[in-house]
Amino acid sequence: MPETFPLEMPVLLTLLAIGGVIAGAFAGQARFWTFSLGAAGGGLLFGIALFWVIPEVAETSGWAGAVALVCAAFALIAALDMLLMHTGHSPRSGAIAPLLIATSLHCFLDGWSMRALGSQPVTNVAVAAGLALHKIPEGFALGWVIRRTLRASGKTIAAGSAIEALTALAAFIEPAANHSGAAALGAWWTAGVLAVISGSFLYLGFHVVVPERKKRGVVPLFAGTLAAMAVVAWANR
Numbered sequence: 001m002p003e004t005f006p007l008e009m010p011v012l013l014t015l016l017a018i019g020g021v022i023a024g025a026f027a028g029q030a031r032f033w034t035f036s037l038g039a040a041g042g043g044l045l046f047g048i049a050l051f052w053v054i055p056e057v058a059e060t061s062g063w064a065g066a067v068a069l070v071c072a073a074f075a076l077i078a079a080l081d082m083l084l085m086h087t088g089h090s091p092r093s094g095a096i097a098p099l100l101i102a103t104s105l106h107c108f109l110d111g112w113s114m115r116a117l118g119s120q121p122v123t124n125v126a127v128a129a130g131l132a133l134h135k136i137p138e139g140f141a142l143g144w145v146i147r148r149t150l151r152a153s154g155k156t157i158a159a160g161s162a163i164e165a166l167t168a169l170a171a172f173i174e175p176a177a178n179h180s181g182a183a184a185l186g187a188w189w190t191a192g193v194l195a196v197i198s199g200s201f202l203y204l205g206f207h208v209v210v211p212e213r214k215k216r217g218v219v220p221l222f223a224g225t226l227a228a229m230a231v232v233a234w235a236n237r
């Protein structure tokens with residue numbers, strides 16, 4: 001990881017998400033534009049996982065190993081998400097702790113992914129764009145759900161911002177943490193980290209499209225950004 005990584009980027013990402021939290025804290029209901037941004041960001045990140053990150057895992061583990069590692073990471077993330085999101089996630093029950101834990105883990109992984117993938121020029125720009133697009137609806141949904149439970153906009157914004165700040169924190173600590181991991185486990189550490197990043201990007205893509213596929217523009221935006229990433233990957237092969 002070169003020292004030239006712009007640390008303004010994860011801070012900007014966190015601020016975008018906090019903007020979403022504030023909008024969500026005051027909004028009456030979910031908005032059309034949040035689904036559109038989510039779909040476009042999901043398509044970009046899905047393409048990055050497919051065309052850049054998984055091939056990089058394959059360099060260490062071979063293709064069969066890469067597919068197995070990424071499937072395992074995907075299953076783990078999906079299982080964690082379902083376990084945490086569907087145990088008392090309903091705002092009416094008042095128990096939003098599982099949702100806050102799931103979102104905290106997710107935000108940490110966002111920042112970690114941005115820094116870990118920041119060394120390659122092509123993916124650096126695409127990762128920043130994809131993460132930025134999905135951060136706004138992510139913050140919005142978080143602010144909206146916390147507000148339904150806490151019923152106080154100040155507390156909602158404080159809690160949502162604290163969770164989203166984990167994105168910036170993860171990006172700051174990634175080089176040091178990654179260095180110790182790589183020292184202990186060698187190339188397999190990097191392959192494992194990249195598999196987790198791919199799994200989370202693929203899960204995010206499924207998660208923005210499958211439940212919202214009936215909403216206007218969601219499928220075309222996802223498919224369009226994914227196709228654009230395929231073209232960029234082909235041009236840079």
Ligand SMILES: [Zn+2]
Nearest residue numbers: 106107110138
């Ligand atoms: Zn996110």
